[in-house]
Amino acid sequence: MVKVGIFGATGYTGVELIRILSKHEKVEIKYLSSQSYNTKAISDVYSSLIGFCDKVLEEVDFQKAMSECDVIFTALPSGHASKIAREAVKKGVKVIDLGADFRFDDYSVYKEWYSGDYEDYGDIKRVYGIPEIYRDDIKEAQVVGNPGCYPTSVILGLMPLLKNGIIEGNIIVDSKSGVSGAGHNPSYNNMYAECNENIKAYNVAKHRHIPEMEQELSKIFGEKVSVVFTPHLAPMTRGILSTMYCKLKKDMDVNTVYNIYTDFYKNEYFVKVLKPGNYPATKNVYGSNFCHIGFEVDKHTNTLIVMSAIDNLVKGASGQAVQNMNIMFGIEENTALDIVPIYP
Amino acid sequence: MVKVGIFGATGYTGVELIRILSKHEKVEIKYLSSQSYNTKAISDVYSSLIGFCDKVLEEVDFQKAMSECDVIFTALPSGHASKIAREAVKKGVKVIDLGADFRFDDYSVYKEWYSGDYEDYGDIKRVYGIPEIYRDDIKEAQVVGNPGCYPTSVILGLMPLLKNGIIEGNIIVDSKSGVSGAGHNPSYNNMYAECNENIKAYNVAKHRHIPEMEQELSKIFGEKVSVVFTPHLAPMTRGILSTMYCKLKKDMDVNTVYNIYTDFYKNEYFVKVLKPGNYPATKNVYGSNFCHIGFEVDKHTNTLIVMSAIDNLVKGASGQAVQNMNIMFGIEENTALDIVPIYP
Amino acid sequence: MVKVGIFGATGYTGVELIRILSKHEKVEIKYLSSQSYNTKAISDVYSSLIGFCDKVLEEVDFQKAMSECDVIFTALPSGHASKIAREAVKKGVKVIDLGADFRFDDYSVYKEWYSGDYEDYGDIKRVYGIPEIYRDDIKEAQVVGNPGCYPTSVILGLMPLLKNGIIEGNIIVDSKSGVSGAGHNPSYNNMYAECNENIKAYNVAKHRHIPEMEQELSKIFGEKVSVVFTPHLAPMTRGILSTMYCKLKKDMDVNTVYNIYTDFYKNEYFVKVLKPGNYPATKNVYGSNFCHIGFEVDKHTNTLIVMSAIDNLVKGASGQAVQNMNIMFGIEENTALDIVPIYP
Amino acid sequence: MVKVGIFGATGYTGVELIRILSKHEKVEIKYLSSQSYNTKAISDVYSSLIGFCDKVLEEVDFQKAMSECDVIFTALPSGHASKIAREAVKKGVKVIDLGADFRFDDYSVYKEWYSGDYEDYGDIKRVYGIPEIYRDDIKEAQVVGNPGCYPTSVILGLMPLLKNGIIEGNIIVDSKSGVSGAGHNPSYNNMYAECNENIKAYNVAKHRHIPEMEQELSKIFGEKVSVVFTPHLAPMTRGILSTMYCKLKKDMDVNTVYNIYTDFYKNEYFVKVLKPGNYPATKNVYGSNFCHIGFEVDKHTNTLIVMSAIDNLVKGASGQAVQNMNIMFGIEENTALDIVPIYP
Known part of the structure; x- marks a missing residue:
C-alpha cells in the first residue's frame, strides 16, 4: 500500500484527491492537513465523504507527514510546496505539487509571473506532470509539478x-x-x-x-x-x-x-x-x-x-495528480481513475 | 456473470443504469433497446460512455432480449413493463421495472392513478423494491417494482x-x-x-x-x-x-x-x-x-x-434498481454502487 | 423632488434601490454611503448602473446625510438603523429601514431573536411596512420597518x-x-x-x-x-x-x-x-x-x-421600500415600480 | 400612437417585444398572432405579462393585421417575413423582421446559407437594422432586417x-x-x-x-x-x-x-x-x-x-427592433428602452 499525505486537504483539489484516493485499492490515506479545520474530521467538513474518509484533519506538521507517508500531495498557495519538497526528497518521500512551484523549467520565469522569491530547484529530479508527454520521466521523478488546468x-x-x-x-x-x-x-x-x-x-x-x-x-x-x-x-x-x-x-x-x-x-x-x-x-x-x-x-x-x-478538478488537477502517482509507484495508470463521467 | 438487458436504454434512467452497470464486475450488458436511436451505438448518443459501453442499440425485440438475458430492466412508459414481465417470468428471466407497473399492492389503485387498463399481476412474485424494507422478499422476487424517486x-x-x-x-x-x-x-x-x-x-x-x-x-x-x-x-x-x-x-x-x-x-x-x-x-x-x-x-x-x-437518478431510480439486482442474484449489495458523491 | 440617501449602498438591497430609484421621476439620489467602496463611483462597483447612477460613494456621515435628504434608506447590519432613526426623526427626516430594527411591536422579542441590546423605539411613529395592511399608517409614519423577504x-x-x-x-x-x-x-x-x-x-x-x-x-x-x-x-x-x-x-x-x-x-x-x-x-x-x-x-x-x-430583492426588500416611500410622500404608489417581470 | 402587430408573439423574441412595448408610451399593441396558442390570452401563456398585456392571441391573418397596424414585427421561421413584407409595403405598413429574410444585400447569399427559395426584395426600401450604422436609412426604410444576435x-x-x-x-x-x-x-x-x-x-x-x-x-x-x-x-x-x-x-x-x-x-x-x-x-x-x-x-x-x-433577446433582438421602430416613427430612440440592467 502506498501511504499518502495531503497538505491542503480541504480545498477543492484536496477534497477531490480524497474522493479518488479513498477508492484506490493500493493507497492508504495517512495524513491530511488543514489550517482552517484541523481537529475536525474531513467528513464533518464535506458530508459527501461520510463513510469513505472520516480521517481527522491535522495541523501542518512536515515531520509527521514525512515519517508516515510515501508520497505527499501539496495543494497549497504558491511557494509553499518548494520548501516541503526539498525536505521530502531528502527523506525519500515523493511529492506531487498541484500548485505552480514545480511547473517551470526556468525558475526565473516562475519568479516573474508568480512574484515568488524562492530557492531554485537545485538538483531535485522534477518533471512536468503530463503523462501523455513525460510518462517515462515521471516514473523516475522525485517531484512532479502537476500541470495547470x-x-x-x-x-x-x-x-x-x-x-x-x-x-x-x-x-x-x-x-x-x-x-x-x-x-x-x-x-x-x-x-x-x-x-x-x-x-x-x-x-x-x-x-x-x-x-x-x-x-x-x-x-x-x-x-x-x-x-x-x-x-x-x-x-x-x-x-x-x-x-x-x-x-x-x-x-x-x-x-x-x-x-x-x-x-x-x-x-x-x-x-x-x-x-x-x-x-x-x-x-x-x-x-x-x-x-x-x-x-x-x-x-x-x-x-x-x-x-x-x-x-x-480531475484531469485538470487531482485526477492527473493520481495518474502521476500511479506512474511513480508502478501502479496501473488508470487505477481509481476509471470513473465513468456523470451524465446528465 | 449476470447477463443484463435494458428496454429504454437512452432515457436518463437507462443511461444511468449503463453508467453503473458498465463498471459492475459481475455483469455483462447484453442487450439495449431504443426506439429513437436503434442502430446507433449508445456511446454515439451519450459521449460520456465512450470506451465504457459502445454497444449498438437495437429495436425492441422481446424474444431476443429474453433469450440472451438473465434479468431485464424496463425503463418504459406506464403499462409496457407488465406485458414484458409476464413473458419474462415464464422463461425464468427476472424483471426490474423502473416504471410504476409493479409498485402497487392493489392493482385498482394503479389503474385509477395511472389510467391504465392492463391485466392484473396474477401469481407473479412481485416485490416493491426498497431493500431497506423488503430485502428478504427481493431475494426471492421474480419481478421488482422499483420505487418512485x-x-x-x-x-x-x-x-x-x-x-x-x-x-x-x-x-x-x-x-x-x-x-x-x-x-x-x-x-x-x-x-x-x-x-x-x-x-x-x-x-x-x-x-x-x-x-x-x-x-x-x-x-x-x-x-x-x-x-x-x-x-x-x-x-x-x-x-x-x-x-x-x-x-x-x-x-x-x-x-x-x-x-x-x-x-x-x-x-x-x-x-x-x-x-x-x-x-x-x-x-x-x-x-x-x-x-x-x-x-x-x-x-x-x-x-x-x-x-x-x-x-x-441513483437511489431514486437506477442505483436502487442495481441494488435490487444485486440482492436478487446474491451479489454483495453495494457492488458497483460504492460511488463517492461528487463534490463540489 | 424627494431627496434620498442610502446607507449601505453597495449591498444587494442597496444596488437594487438604486436600480429602481434612478428611474423614479420624483426622486433625486443625493447621498450614498459605503464603508468598503467610498470614493469610488457606484457605477465603478456595479457596471450595470453606468449612465443611470454614477454618484460617488461617501463615508458614513449622518449629519451630511440628514442635512441633504428628505428620506434615508438604511440597509445595514442589525442595530445600526435605530441609532440613525432617532437622530433623523428629530430633524424631520424620514427613515425606511431594510433591516430588522423596526419590525417588532415588542422590542424584547427583537432583542431575544437578534441579540441586540439597543434602546427602545420610544415615541417614534414606526410602522411595519406592508402597504397591503398598513397603508394608512405608513402615510403618517416617521420610520418604516421594511418587512423581511x-x-x-x-x-x-x-x-x-x-x-x-x-x-x-x-x-x-x-x-x-x-x-x-x-x-x-x-x-x-x-x-x-x-x-x-x-x-x-x-x-x-x-x-x-x-x-x-x-x-x-x-x-x-x-x-x-x-x-x-x-x-x-x-x-x-x-x-x-x-x-x-x-x-x-x-x-x-x-x-x-x-x-x-x-x-x-x-x-x-x-x-x-x-x-x-x-x-x-x-x-x-x-x-x-x-x-x-x-x-x-x-x-x-x-x-x-x-x-x-x-x-x-424587490417586493421582498427594495421594491417594497420604494413602495413605502411613495406612500409616505404622497406619490402614486407604483411610480418607478411598474416594471414588467423579465421572462425568460 | 403607433399601432403595432406581432407575428409569432409567443416565441421568446415575441414575448420580449411585448415586455418592452407594453410600457411604450407611444405604442398600442393591436394584434398578436400565435399558431400554437391562439384564442388564449398572452398573459395566460406568460404569467409575467399579467396586467401588462392580456390581449388574446389570434390566428395568422395578414389582412386583419395590416388593416389594424402601422408596423408589424415578424418573429417567424425563415422565408415567412418576405411574403408578408411585400404585402405590407403595398399598404404602407412598415415591417421589422426579426428573422434573416431581410438581412442580406445579396439575395443569393441568403438563399445559399438559409436554403430558401424566395422571391428577391425587388424595389422595397430595406435596411439592415443596426442604428449605430444606418440610423439615417432606417428613418426612411419600409422594411428593416433586424440583425442577428x-x-x-x-x-x-x-x-x-x-x-x-x-x-x-x-x-x-x-x-x-x-x-x-x-x-x-x-x-x-x-x-x-x-x-x-x-x-x-x-x-x-x-x-x-x-x-x-x-x-x-x-x-x-x-x-x-x-x-x-x-x-x-x-x-x-x-x-x-x-x-x-x-x-x-x-x-x-x-x-x-x-x-x-x-x-x-x-x-x-x-x-x-x-x-x-x-x-x-x-x-x-x-x-x-x-x-x-x-x-x-x-x-x-x-x-x-x-x-x-x-x-x-434585447439588443440582440427585440430591443434593437424597438429601437429601429422608434427611429422609423420619429420617436425618441430610447423610449421604452431605457431599462436599467438587473444586477445581481
Whole structure:
C-alpha cells in the first residue's frame, strides 16, 4: 500500500484527491492537513465523504507527514510546496505539487509571473506532470509539478498538431472554466449571485498559465510557440472547454486531421478523439479524468479549430495528480481513475 | 456473470443504469433497446460512455432480449413493463421495472392513478423494491417494482418514526426535485430557459406518487397514513430533497430522535443519518446511491421536521434498481454502487 | 423632488434601490454611503448602473446625510438603523429601514431573536411596512420597518384566509429562496460551487423571521398564530417561493378560495391572484415588485396549500421600500415600480 | 400612437417585444398572432405579462393585421417575413423582421446559407437594422432586417477599429450565448439537463451569422473582412459575450484604443465603452438594450482582444427592433428602452 499525505486537504483539489484516493485499492490515506479545520474530521467538513474518509484533519506538521507517508500531495498557495519538497526528497518521500512551484523549467520565469522569491530547484529530479508527454520521466521523478488546468486542456489539444508540424506556431486560445477553478476561499469572484447567469473574461492576455503553455508547446513544436490566451469564467461548477484557433500550414480536411489525432493518441487511455462532426462538451467528462477532443476546419480562412474538454478538478488537477502517482509507484495508470463521467 | 438487458436504454434512467452497470464486475450488458436511436451505438448518443459501453442499440425485440438475458430492466412508459414481465417470468428471466407497473399492492389503485387498463399481476412474485424494507422478499422476487424517486426519499426519511410509532399518521411532505426527473423527452417543462432561475410547484396534491407513499407508509405504521404532497421543480439537474413535517406524539429532543434513526439504520450501507445540527443537501449525494437524513425539532409547535436527500437518478431510480439486482442474484449489495458523491 | 440617501449602498438591497430609484421621476439620489467602496463611483462597483447612477460613494456621515435628504434608506447590519432613526426623526427626516430594527411591536422579542441590546423605539411613529395592511399608517409614519423577504411572501399569501377566519391558526411554511438573500459578503453559504446543483434547508425552525411572521399573522387572525418555518436555499439568484400548508376549518373548493382572494386583493396593484390550476413560479416575478399567489385544495386531508412567489430583492426588500416611500410622500404608489417581470 | 402587430408573439423574441412595448408610451399593441396558442390570452401563456398585456392571441391573418397596424414585427421561421413584407409595403405598413429574410444585400447569399427559395426584395426600401450604422436609412426604410444576435455584438465591437483601419481584415470571433438563443421550441439543444453544467461549441465555422457579419464588416472596412466564427452554448438563459481577436497593424496601447472607442461612440446611448482594465460581463447588461465593450492588448503577439456583451433577446433582438421602430416613427430612440440592467 502506498501511504499518502495531503497538505491542503480541504480545498477543492484536496477534497477531490480524497474522493479518488479513498477508492484506490493500493493507497492508504495517512495524513491530511488543514489550517482552517484541523481537529475536525474531513467528513464533518464535506458530508459527501461520510463513510469513505472520516480521517481527522491535522495541523501542518512536515515531520509527521514525512515519517508516515510515501508520497505527499501539496495543494497549497504558491511557494509553499518548494520548501516541503526539498525536505521530502531528502527523506525519500515523493511529492506531487498541484500548485505552480514545480511547473517551470526556468525558475526565473516562475519568479516573474508568480512574484515568488524562492530557492531554485537545485538538483531535485522534477518533471512536468503530463503523462501523455513525460510518462517515462515521471516514473523516475522525485517531484512532479502537476500541470495547470488550462495548460492541460490546451497541451493535449494541440500536441498532435505541433508534433506533426502541420500548424503555425502562433495560436489563439479561448478557454471557458467552471467556477470551482476559482478555489474554495469565498470572494466576489466565486460568489453565486455574481457568477450565475454571467459569463466574462478575466486576466486577459495576462494569465499565469501563459508561460506554462508556451514552455511546453514550444518544446513539442521544436521552435517558439506564442499563445494569445483569454480565460473566461462560465456559470457552472466544473469543466474547462478550450477553443483553439490554429493556422494550417497547408490545406487539410477533417478526416486527415482525425487520423493524425487518433494515431497520436491510440495508446492513451484518458484522451478520447471525437469523430468528425462531434464537438466536446464539458458535461461529457464531468467527474472523470478524460479529455475529449474535437475539431473543425474553416476552409474559407484555412483555420483549424480545435476544442478540448476536461473536468478542471480531475484531469485538470487531482485526477492527473493520481495518474502521476500511479506512474511513480508502478501502479496501473488508470487505477481509481476509471470513473465513468456523470451524465446528465 | 449476470447477463443484463435494458428496454429504454437512452432515457436518463437507462443511461444511468449503463453508467453503473458498465463498471459492475459481475455483469455483462447484453442487450439495449431504443426506439429513437436503434442502430446507433449508445456511446454515439451519450459521449460520456465512450470506451465504457459502445454497444449498438437495437429495436425492441422481446424474444431476443429474453433469450440472451438473465434479468431485464424496463425503463418504459406506464403499462409496457407488465406485458414484458409476464413473458419474462415464464422463461425464468427476472424483471426490474423502473416504471410504476409493479409498485402497487392493489392493482385498482394503479389503474385509477395511472389510467391504465392492463391485466392484473396474477401469481407473479412481485416485490416493491426498497431493500431497506423488503430485502428478504427481493431475494426471492421474480419481478421488482422499483420505487418512485419521491417515495424513496420519503419512505426512508419517515420509516424509523412510523415503525417506532412516535409521530401521528398525517404528514406533510414538501419535495424539491432536479429537472432530470422530468425525463429525456424535450418539453416546456424541462427546457433550460423555463427552468433556470425558477422554482415552482406542480401536480400539487395530485401527484401519482401519493398513493405509492401512502401504501408503504401505512404498512410500516400499521394504520392508515395520509400524505399531503407538493412536488417542486428546482433549477438543478439531479437531486431530491424532501422536507417532511410530522406531529410528535409526545415531547422529544433531537438527540433521542437521532438515536432512533442511527439504531434503525445501523446496518444499512446506503442510508446516512446526519448528526444533530446538520441538514442534508442534494449536492452531498450527487451521483451516488446514498440517502442522507437530518432533522430538527420545533419545540414551540412540537413538530418534527425531517429532511432527506437522494440523487433522483441513483437511489431514486437506477442505483436502487442495481441494488435490487444485486440482492436478487446474491451479489454483495453495494457492488458497483460504492460511488463517492461528487463534490463540489 | 424627494431627496434620498442610502446607507449601505453597495449591498444587494442597496444596488437594487438604486436600480429602481434612478428611474423614479420624483426622486433625486443625493447621498450614498459605503464603508468598503467610498470614493469610488457606484457605477465603478456595479457596471450595470453606468449612465443611470454614477454618484460617488461617501463615508458614513449622518449629519451630511440628514442635512441633504428628505428620506434615508438604511440597509445595514442589525442595530445600526435605530441609532440613525432617532437622530433623523428629530430633524424631520424620514427613515425606511431594510433591516430588522423596526419590525417588532415588542422590542424584547427583537432583542431575544437578534441579540441586540439597543434602546427602545420610544415615541417614534414606526410602522411595519406592508402597504397591503398598513397603508394608512405608513402615510403618517416617521420610520418604516421594511418587512423581511420571507414574511412578505407569507403574510401576503395567508392574509385573506386568516382575515376571513377560514383556516386554523397553526400553519406550516416551507420557503425556497435564491442565493442573493444571503447577501453580498462572500461566505461559504453564498459561493457558487457550494450552491449550484444544490438545495438544502438552513436555520430550520430557528429563523429570525418566525417571530416577525407570527406577530403580523396573529394580528390579522385576531388570535395567536403559530408558524413552523423551514427556509431553503435554492440554486438561483433571485426569488422566493413559499409553500404554505393550512388546515381548512370546513370543506371548501378552489373556486371559493379563489373568490376570497380576488375579492380581498381587488384593489392591490402588486398582488396577482392566479386562476385555479395555475401555480406561481419565481421566474414570473423576476425583477418586479409583484407577488403571485396560487393554491390548491387537497380534499383527502382537507388541507389548503397556498403558494406565493416574489422577487426577494424587490417586493421582498427594495421594491417594497420604494413602495413605502411613495406612500409616505404622497406619490402614486407604483411610480418607478411598474416594471414588467423579465421572462425568460 | 403607433399601432403595432406581432407575428409569432409567443416565441421568446415575441414575448420580449411585448415586455418592452407594453410600457411604450407611444405604442398600442393591436394584434398578436400565435399558431400554437391562439384564442388564449398572452398573459395566460406568460404569467409575467399579467396586467401588462392580456390581449388574446389570434390566428395568422395578414389582412386583419395590416388593416389594424402601422408596423408589424415578424418573429417567424425563415422565408415567412418576405411574403408578408411585400404585402405590407403595398399598404404602407412598415415591417421589422426579426428573422434573416431581410438581412442580406445579396439575395443569393441568403438563399445559399438559409436554403430558401424566395422571391428577391425587388424595389422595397430595406435596411439592415443596426442604428449605430444606418440610423439615417432606417428613418426612411419600409422594411428593416433586424440583425442577428451574434452579428450585433460583433459589429458593434469591431466597428471603431475597422472604420479607423487599425486592424487587419482577418478576425477570429469566439462567442458564448445563453440558451434562450436556441428558441422556444423544446429540443435536445435547449433542455435543462443537457445544457446545465455544460459548455460546448456548435455549428463551428458553419453558422449562418458568418455571411451576415462579413457583409457588414467588409462594408465598414472598405475591403473584404473574413471571420472565423465559433458560437458556444453557455449554461445561462440570456446574454452573449463575443471575444474577438484582431491583429493590430501597428503597436498601440489600451489607452489609445480606449480613446478611439469613446470618440467613435460618444453619441451612442446604447453602447458603453468600459475603462481600460474592465471587461464586459453579460450580467451587467441583463434585460437591457446596452452593449458593453472592453478590450486588452496582448503586446507579446500584438493582438487586440475585444470583448462585447449584450442581452441576446434585447439588443440582440427585440430591443434593437424597438429601437429601429422608434427611429422609423420619429420617436425618441430610447423610449421604452431605457431599462436599467438587473444586477445581481
